[in-house]
Amino acid sequence: MKETNDEGAVQKILTTQLNRKTFLKYSAIAGSTMAIGLEACHKDDNPSMSNGTVDVGSGDTGILNFAYALEQLEAAFYIQVNASMYSGATNEEKQILADIMNHEIAHRDFFKAALGSSAIMQLQVDFSKIDFTSRASVLATAKALEDTGVSAYNGAGQYITNGDYLTLAGKIVSVEARHAAAIRDLLNPKSASFAGDDVVDPTTGLDFSRTPNAGNPSIVATANTFLKTKISATKLP
Known part of the structure; x- marks a missing residue:
C-alpha cells in the first residue's frame, strides 16, 4: 500500500482560513456549554498515559475524550484524502469528501476546545495500510x-450523564450518520446499502451501537490500527 508524503499539501489544508474560523466558532460554543461543566469533574476522570498508550479517562470526560480521539483520526484521514485526491475522482466525490473533511475538522476542534486542559494529546496517525x-x-x-x-x-x-453533552453528542452523531450514508452511496450508487442491515437493525429500524471495548475487533482496536499513538478506554464501559 502507498501512503502519500505530500506534507506541504496537508499543511496547507491544516492552516486554511476555514479551519481557524471553525476553531474560534466552536471554541466559543464549547466555552458556554461544556468546558465549565468539565471543570467540576473528578480528577480521577482525567486521561492518563502508560507505556506509550493514552487512556481516555472515565465519566463524561472519558467519553468526550474518546469521541475526540475518533474525531482526530477522522479529520486527519480526510485532510490526507483531500490533499492527495485519488485519480479519476468526480466533482461530486471531491465536493462530498471536502464537505466531510470540514465537518470532521469542526468536530475535532470543538472537542479540543470543550475539554480544555482535560483533553488528551494530539494523536499521531498511521495510514501506511491505506493507498x-x-x-x-x-x-x-x-x-x-x-x-x-x-x-x-x-x-x-x-453513559453520558450531563444533558448538554448528550444533546451535542446527538447532533454530532446525526452528522456522522449522514457521512456514512454518503460514502456508502458513492460505493453503491442508488442502492439500499446506505442503510444496510449491517448497520441498521432491520427489526427495530435503529442504528447498531457499540461500547468502546465491545466486539471483536472493538472500536478501540479498530481505531488503533490507524494510530501510532495508541489509545485505551479501560475506565469506560
Missing part, C-alpha cells in the same frame, strides 16, 4: 471509519 491513490482503498476506509464512528457515539451516549 490514497486508490478510490477503492480510500472509500473503503472512509466507510469503516464512518460506520465505526456512528456505532461508537450510539454506544457511548447512553
Whole structure:
C-alpha cells in the first residue's frame, strides 16, 4: 500500500482560513456549554498515559475524550484524502469528501476546545495500510471509519450523564450518520446499502451501537490500527 508524503499539501489544508474560523466558532460554543461543566469533574476522570498508550479517562470526560480521539483520526484521514485526491475522482466525490473533511475538522476542534486542559494529546496517525491513490482503498476506509464512528457515539451516549453533552453528542452523531450514508452511496450508487442491515437493525429500524471495548475487533482496536499513538478506554464501559 502507498501512503502519500505530500506534507506541504496537508499543511496547507491544516492552516486554511476555514479551519481557524471553525476553531474560534466552536471554541466559543464549547466555552458556554461544556468546558465549565468539565471543570467540576473528578480528577480521577482525567486521561492518563502508560507505556506509550493514552487512556481516555472515565465519566463524561472519558467519553468526550474518546469521541475526540475518533474525531482526530477522522479529520486527519480526510485532510490526507483531500490533499492527495485519488485519480479519476468526480466533482461530486471531491465536493462530498471536502464537505466531510470540514465537518470532521469542526468536530475535532470543538472537542479540543470543550475539554480544555482535560483533553488528551494530539494523536499521531498511521495510514501506511491505506493507498490514497486508490478510490477503492480510500472509500473503503472512509466507510469503516464512518460506520465505526456512528456505532461508537450510539454506544457511548447512553453513559453520558450531563444533558448538554448528550444533546451535542446527538447532533454530532446525526452528522456522522449522514457521512456514512454518503460514502456508502458513492460505493453503491442508488442502492439500499446506505442503510444496510449491517448497520441498521432491520427489526427495530435503529442504528447498531457499540461500547468502546465491545466486539471483536472493538472500536478501540479498530481505531488503533490507524494510530501510532495508541489509545485505551479501560475506565469506560
